[in-house]
Amino acid sequence: MNLALFDLDNTLLAGDSDFEWAQFLISRRVVDRELQEAKNLQFYEDYKAGTLDIQAFLAFQLAPLARHTRAELDAWHREYMTRHIRPLMTTAARALVDRHRAGGDLCAIVTATNTFVTGPIAREFGIPHLIGTIPAVDVASGAFSGAPAGVPAFREGKIARVEAWLESLGLWWGSFADSAFYSDSHNDLPLMGKVRTPVAVDPDPTLRAHAVEMGWKIITLR
Numbered sequence: 257m258n259l260a261l262f263d264l265d266n267t268l269l270a271g272d273s274d275f276e277w278a279q280f281l282i283s284r285r286v287v288d289r290e291l292q293e294a295k296n297l298q299f300y301e302d303y304k305a306g307t308l309d310i311q312a313f314l315a316f317q318l319a320p321l322a323r324h325t326r327a328e329l330d331a332w333h334r335e336y337m338t339r340h341i342r343p344l345m346t347t348a349a350r351a352l353v354d355r356h357r358a359g360g361d362l363c364a365i366v367t368a369t370n371t372f373v374t375g376p377i378a379r380e381f382g383i384p385h386l387i388g389t390i391p392a393v394d395v396a397s398g399a400f401s402g403a404p405a406g407v408p409a410f411r412e413g414k415i416a417r418v419e420a421w422l423e424s425l426g427l428w429w430g431s432f433a434d435s436a437f438y439s440d441s442h443n444d445l446p447l448m449g450k451v452r453t454p455v456a457v458d459p460d461p462t463l464r465a466h467a468v469e470m471g472w473k474i475i476t477l478r
Contacts, residue, residue, distance in 0.1 A: 259432040260356040261418065261447070262383070263439035264367040264374060267457045268353070269344040270478055273377060274317060274369045275300055276340040284332065287320055304460065306443060310368070310411075314404045318391050321372060322402030329372070329400075337376055345380065348477040352438070353381050362427075366418060366437070366447065368410040372400070387417045414447045438475075442466065 265272040278296045281287045295316055302308040321329060356363050364385035365378045371388040378386040392405040407413045422428055429435060429450070436453040437444070442462035448454035456467040456474045467474050 257432055258356075258359065258361040259429075259435040259451070260361040260363045261366050261435070261437040261451065262353070262363070263437070263441065263444055263457075264365050264377065265369060266440040267438055268349045268365070268381060268477070269341070269377070270346050270349075271344040272300070273341060273344075273367075273373055276344070277336060277373050278317075280332070280336045280340055281320055286324070286332075303441075303443065306462070308410075308443075310408050310413075311404075314370075314389065314408060315402075318370060318400065318404065319402045321370075321391055321400035326398060326400075333372075333376060337380070341377055342380070346477055350381065352477060353383060357382060362432070364418075364421070366409060366414050368408060368414075368443075370404075385421070387414070387421055411443055412446045414444065415450055418447065418450075439463070448472075 262268050265274060275296060278287070278292055282289045282292050299308065299313045299316065353363065363383050364387055365374065365383050366387045367374055368389055370391045371386060372391055374388045375386060387409050389408045389410070390405040392401040392403045393399065394401050407416050409417045422431070434453055435451040436455060437448050437451040438455045438457050439448060440457050440459050440463065442460055445463070445466065454472050456463050456472055458476050458478055459467060459474060464474065
């Protein structure tokens with residue numbers, strides 16, 4: 257059995273689900289356009305530069321979830337999937353996932369984006385496991401609290417979360433004949449260095465240079 261791990265934003269998706277969710281909320285006038293766009297763009301630039309403060313970003317990203325009911329959020333998400341996400345799911349990305357699934361590989365999306373946003377996207381791809389940043393939930397009300405729960409699935413946190421997930425299945429890295437991780441971002445170099453087959457997908461310049469130096473495979477899904 258092989259292990260196939262996929263980053264989501266700008267890897268399986270030809271865009272960023274976090275950014276698109278914020279743009280959707282802006283279009284719905286749920287959040288202030290000027291403030292949200294400015295902060296959204298700044299966090300995205302920090303991410304690309306490798307300087308993202310993940311806790312500050314999550315406080316920003318998760319706050320709107322705490323201000324609305326789950327029913328309202330779920331209804332918005334269905335519209336968001338249609339308008340913003342399905343157009344970013346390329347034929348090549350779907351085919352890559354299907355090849356791994358047909359080969360009997362254990363497949364998971366590993367993403368820093370929260371699981372409320374990414375859960376339906378993983379299901380749309382037919383990927384049964386999702387390792388994402390978990391938005392905390394108030395036990396009494398079932399509403400989102402606006403804070404993250406546990407270790408964010410970001411940089412080295414992705415390794416910790418994958419290892420905990422494998423352990424929950426009674427597995428570890430050595431359980432697999434091969435392990436692959438597909439990503440576009442240099443922020444994922446820690447996890448890419450952990451698997452046997454790292455694959456750079458439409459990589460940013462830093463990751464591309466590193467992949468060339470290391471002799472890693474480089475592909476496009478666009």
